[in-house]
Every structure is written in structure tokens, then in C-alpha cells.
Amino acid sequence: MKKVLPVFGMVLLIVAVILTAGCVGTPGQETGNQTVTSTVTATPTATPTTGAVPDQLKIATTTSLYDTGLLDSVQDYYLETYNVDLLITSQGTGKAIESAKNGDVDVLLVHSPSQEAAFIDDGYGVNHRGIAYNYFLIVGPESDPAGIKGMTPEEGLTTLKNLGESGESNVIFVSRGDNSGTHSAEKNIWKAAGFNYTADISGNPGTWYIETGSGMGDTLTIAGQKQAYTLTDEATFLTYKNNNNLQLVPIIDEGASLLNRYTVMTINPEKYPNTNVKAATDFTNWLISKEGQKFIGDYGTETYGKSLFVPMSSLADSTVPPFSIDCSTPVTVPTVATA
Amino acid sequence: MDEIISGIIEAFHLIVTLDPEVMEIAQRSLTVSMEATIIAALIAIPLGAIIYYFSFRGKRIVIGTIQTLYALPTVLVGLLVYLLVSNAGPLGMFRMLYTTNAMVFAQVLLIIPIIAGLTIAGLSSLDKELKYTIQSLNASAFQAVATLCREAKFAIMSGVLLAFGRAIAEVGAVMMVGGNIRHFTRTLTTAISLNTSMGEFATSIALGIILLSIALIVNFGMNLIQTRHMGGEKDV
Numbered sequence: 001m002k003k004v005l006p007v008f009g010m011v012l013l014i015v016a017v018i019l020t021a022g023c024v025g026t027p028g029q030e031t032g033n034q035t036v037t038s039t040v041t042a043t044p045t046a047t048p049t050t051g052a053v054p055d056q057l058k059i060a061t062t063t064s065l066y067d068t069g070l071l072d073s074v075q076d077y078y079l080e081t082y083n084v085d086l087l088i089t090s091q092g093t094g095k096a097i098e099s100a101k102n103g104d105v106d107v108l109l110v111h112s113p114s115q116e117a118a119f120i121d122d123g124y125g126v127n128h129r130g131i132a133y134n135y136f137l138i139v140g141p142e143s144d145p146a147g148i149k150g151m152t153p154e155e156g157l158t159t160l161k162n163l164g165e166s167g168e169s170n171v172i173f174v175s176r177g178d179n180s181g182t183h184s185a186e187k188n189i190w191k192a193a194g195f196n197y198t199a200d201i202s203g204n205p206g207t208w209y210i211e212t213g214s215g216m217g218d219t220l221t222i223a224g225q226k227q228a229y230t231l232t233d234e235a236t237f238l239t240y241k242n243n244n245n246l247q248l249v250p251i252i253d254e255g256a257s258l259l260n261r262y263t264v265m266t267i268n269p270e271k272y273p274n275t276n277v278k279a280a281t282d283f284t285n286w287l288i289s290k291e292g293q294k295f296i297g298d299y300g301t302e303t304y305g306k307s308l309f310v311p312m313s314s315l316a317d318s319t320v321p322p323f324s325i326d327c328s329t330p331v332t333v334p335t336v337a338t339a
Numbered sequence: 340m341d342e343i344i345s346g347i348i349e350a351f352h353l354i355v356t357l358d359p360e361v362m363e364i365a366q367r368s369l370t371v372s373m374e375a376t377i378i379a380a381l382i383a384i385p386l387g388a389i390i391y392y393f394s395f396r397g398k399r400i401v402i403g404t405i406q407t408l409y410a411l412p413t414v415l416v417g418l419l420v421y422l423l424v425s426n427a428g429p430l431g432m433f434r435m436l437y438t439t440n441a442m443v444f445a446q447v448l449l450i451i452p453i454i455a456g457l458t459i460a461g462l463s464s465l466d467k468e469l470k471y472t473i474q475s476l477n478a479s480a481f482q483a484v485a486t487l488c489r490e491a492k493f494a495i496m497s498g499v500l501l502a503f504g505r506a507i508a509e510v511g512a513v514m515m516v517g518g519n520i521r522h523f524t525r526t527l528t529t530a531i532s533l534n535t536s537m538g539e540f541a542t543s544i545a546l547g548i549i550l551l552s553i554a555l556i557v558n559f560g561m562n563l564i565q566t567r568h569m570g571g572e573k574d575v
Binding site: 058063069072075085087088089090091099101102103105214215216217218220221239243244246272275 | 425426427428431432434436437518519520521522523533535536537538539540
């Protein structure tokens with residue numbers, strides 16, 4: 001037994017050093033959970049003092065919003081200015097909504113109007129506000145083998161389907177196929193073009209229609225490699241094109257169905273009383289404030305020569321279609337009815 | 340090709356400049372997987388030894404099941420832990436989802452079968468006479484198991500190392516239960532996945548090289564300890 005001890009001793013020593021280093025390196029981490037629970041029971045101060053342990057706000061968001069780097073900037077700024085740590089997890093809209101429904105986050109930032117409406121109707125979301133928008137693009141190879149440039153999105157996709165089904169081997173459409181916001185935007189275009197998505201498109205695929213089941217970046221890579229068409233949000237496309245030698249260009253960039261609207265929601269505390277509603281309310285109000293809207297509008301202008309996201313407040317009236325969302329009325333902390 | 344070369348260059352740059360974000364991520368990967376490996380070893384080595392030592396009905400089935408679980412899909416473990424620790428799940432009150440604790444939990448489940456299985460395999464490869472000799476010396480079950488484990492320590496250690504390798508390299512489970520949150524639950528593997536989907540291929544390759552370097556150092560260190568120890572053994 002004596003011979004074994006030094007071995008285990010050394011291993012334990014190494015581990016102990018690493019663990020201690022871990023504690024020193026990330027002070028917020030160990031106290032994290034306590035902070036969240038304590039803010040729910042006690043009434044937190046409106047303006048947290050700098051130097052105090054940062055409050056934490058858990059946010060589920062979509063890959064298209066996160067992969068541009070916007071939220072990383074927001075995270076750094078928000079921690080520095082308001083002493084609140086934004087813990088942001090990015091998933092497809094479908095999964096993001098699922099974790100919000102399970103009460104695993106405090107705030108949801110997504111871009112899928114129909115899924116948002118269902119979420120609110122089911123009583124999971126409150127304080128719905130619009131924060132920004134941009135447009136989806138149908139991108140494809142520069143040569144545009146299907147010749148759809150200048151068409152409406154509906155005409156374009158219909159042409160792709162017809163050519164693809166007639167055996168035109170260089171006409172391919174790559175779909176996200178992952179229940180994301182972008183995927184539901186694609187389904188809406190098919191619907192507007194008169195197709196039943198489940199029966200005509202997804203359920204009856206030819207070699208021309210490929211579902212990747214992955215995020216926007218991966219889907220763009222696949223479309224680029226196959227020289228295929230795909231539907232992408234503008235921000236991810238610009239970011240990705242900038243970072244890579246992506247051989248795709250925008251083919252169709254106009255049409256009402258290409259609107260891409262980003263909104264914020266707070267998880268209803270009636271469903272989950274242990275979420276951080278106070279910080280969620282403050283964050284929502286920051287996003288729609290002048291400061292927050294400017295932050296969003298300025299993001300990416302240096303690198304891409306244009307803003308990746310248009311602040312919702314730049315619209316004269318965002319409550320009318322196609323936007324149909326309040327973007328200016330400040331929200332209040334949702335109260336739980338005492339039953 | 341350009342991406343691979345620029346990835347290697349960037350890796351050196353990130354390592355040499357001790358990029359704070361990369362160091363933080365690397366450290367987290369190491370801490371989480373080390374913790375998971377130690378906890379799993381504390382559970383799985385005794386478990387494996389007990390299964391080896393005692394004869395019972397269905398022993399073959401138990402061992403077969405453990406060996407099958409070597410192939411446990413990481414995403415499945417992730418999903419299982421997710422459902423357990425989610426706010427809506429049975430362990431929801433601890434609010435463990437999207438924390439490093441949940442990641443350790445998932446990795447422990449993932450590697451227990453590997454350590455337990457390889458402990459059984461290591462003990463089984465010992466001379467059968469040894470077990471009978473120890474038993475004939477009137478050793479208690481605990482003493483016998485401890486002695487046998489000591490004899491098979493290198494085989495067991497290899498199992499632990501393999502398990503550590505699987506833990507630190509897996510992405511499916513930590514992505515799901517950790518959520519890849521910057522400054523909080525991001526590890527090398529989830530950062531590689533994120534950077535790939537952001538199109539930052541060079542950074543991904545750089546992080547991959549760092550991950551491999553950590554594995555190399557850990558293995559090398561273990562080897563060194565083992566060799567030294569073996570040298571001492573000869574004096575007995």
C-alpha cells in the first residue's frame with residue numbers, strides 16, 4: 001500500500017492545485033447559484049454597486065443572434081456598466097424555447113414570430129418587446145444556375161423546386177431542417193408559395209432538397225461546398241462571408257416574407273417563481289432604451305460597413321404589420337398572482 | 340490548406356501570448372474533466388473490484404452491460420442529465436443546469452463504465468492463484484480487494500487515463516448541460532464547436548491543438564510517475 005500512496009498523493013496534489021486555481025480564477029462562478037436564488041427572495045437594489053458580486057441573468061438565444069458576436073459585446077458592456085453577468089446560451093430557436101419552457105433561463109431572445117406567439121399563448125412568456133430586425137437572404141452561387149435573381153422569394157423557391165425535380169443536377173437547396181427561426185421563415189415562404197411543407201417539400205425530397213439539421217454557419221458551409229442555394233439571415237451571412245472564403249452571394253434580398261424580427265421575452269414567474277425576473281426586466285428595458293438600441297445599431301458597422309441589426313426603434317411605428325411588435329413601452333417586473 | 344496552417348500559427352500565438360480567454364477555457368476544461376475523473380474513479384474502481392471479487396448470479400450480464408456502456412453516446416448522457424437537472428426536472432430545485440457542476444455530473448456518468456470495466460479487466464488479468472492465496476491467508480474481503488487493486492494498479496491507472504481522455508474530448512454532453520456560456524461553462528470542445536459554426540476555422544484548430552497538448556502533458560506526467568514507480572518496485 002505504501003508504494004501506491006505517493007502516486008495518488010501526487011495526483012491529488014496536482015488536482016488540488018488546479019482546483020484552487022479554478023476558484024481564484026473565476027470568483028463569480030462559485031457564488032453563482034446563491035446569487036440567483038437570493039435575488040428572488042430578497043428585493044434587489046435597483047443600481048448594483050460596482051465591486052459587489054455581479055448578479056446573474058440567464059439568457060437563451062438563437063445561433064443567428066449569437067454567432068455574429070453581438071451578444072458577447074453586450075455581455076462585456078453590461079457586466080462593466082450594470083454589474084450583471086449575462087449567461088448566454090445559444091441554441092436553435094426550437095431548443096432555446098424548450099429551455100425557456102423548462103424554466104432553465106430567465107430571458108428568451110429569438111426570431112420566430114409564430115413560435116413566440118405560441119410561447120406567450122401558453123402562458124410561458126411575458127413582457128414581449130421588439131429589439132431589432134434585418135432581412136433573410138436567399139444566397140447561392142454567383143452564376144445563379146437557376147436564374148432566380150430578381151424574383152420574389154416565393155417565385156424563387158418554386159423555380160428551384162421545379163428545376164430540381166426536373167433533374168437539373170446543379171440546382172440544390174440546402175435547408176436548416178432544425179426547427180430554428182430561419183427554418184420556420186423558410187417554411188413560411190413555401191406556404192406562401194402554395195406548398196404544404198410537410199407533404200410537398202420535406203416529405204417528398206428529391207436530391208435537390210437537403211436538410212442539414214445544423215446551425216446557420218454549418219449550413220452555409222455545406223451550401224458553399226455544394227454550390228447550392230440556401231436561406232440565411234443577413235447577419236450570419238455577412239459575418240461568415242467575412243471570416244471565410246465563402247463562395248456564395250445574395251441572390252434574392254427583397255420581399256415581405258424575408259423580414260427577420262428579433263424579440264425579447266421574460267419567462268413568466270407564475271410558471272417558475274425562482275427565475276431572476278428583476279434582472280430580466282432591467283435587461284429588457286435596457287435593450288429597448290436609447291442606449292441599448294444604439295449599441296445594437298452600431299454593432300458591426302466598423303467591420304462590415306453596415307449594421308448587422310437595424311434597431312427596432314428606428315421604425316416610425318413598429319406595432320403595425322409586418323413588424324407587429326411594441327418596441328418602446330418600458331416593461332415592469334411581472335407580479336405573481338398570490339393564489 | 341491555408342486554414343490548417345493559419346490555425347497552427349494562431350495556436351502558437353494564443354499559447355505564447357497566454358490569451359486570457361483561451362487560458363480560462365483551457366483551465367475550465369481541465370478542472371471539469373479532472374473533477375469528473377476523480378469522482379468517477381472513486382465510485383468505479385471499488386465498484387469494479389467488488390464485481391470482480393464476488394461471484395453472483397448474472398455477473399456475466401453485468402460485465403457485458405458495463406462493456407456495452409463504453410459506447411454510451413455523449414449526447415444521450417447530456418439529454419439524460421439535462422432532463423434530470425432542468426428546472427422542470429426532478430433535481431430542478433438545485434438550479435444546476437448550465438453550471439460546471441452539471442457538466443461534471445454528465446462526465447461522471449459517461450466514464451464510470453470505462454473505469455469500472457477496465458478495473459474488472461485489469462483484475463481479471465492477474466494470476467488467479469493470487470486471489471486464492473490472499474483468501475487462504477484469511478484476509479478480509481476489503482484487504483483482499485485492496486491488495487488485488489494494488490497489484491493491478493497500472494491497468495487501472497490506464498483505465499482512469501482513458502476515461503479522462505474521453506471526458507475532456509467529448510462535446511455532446513457538456514454542450515447540452517453546460518450551454519457553452521462564455522466565462523462560465525465554455526470548454527475547449529464547445530469553443531471549437533462554436534468557432535466552427537462562426538466560421539473561425541483557424542481559432543478552432545488552435546483550440547484543438549491546445550486540447551491535444553493538455554492530453555499529451557497529462558499522459559506524459561502519468562507515464563513519468565508510473566516509470567519511476569516501477570523502478571522502485573524492483574528493489575522489493
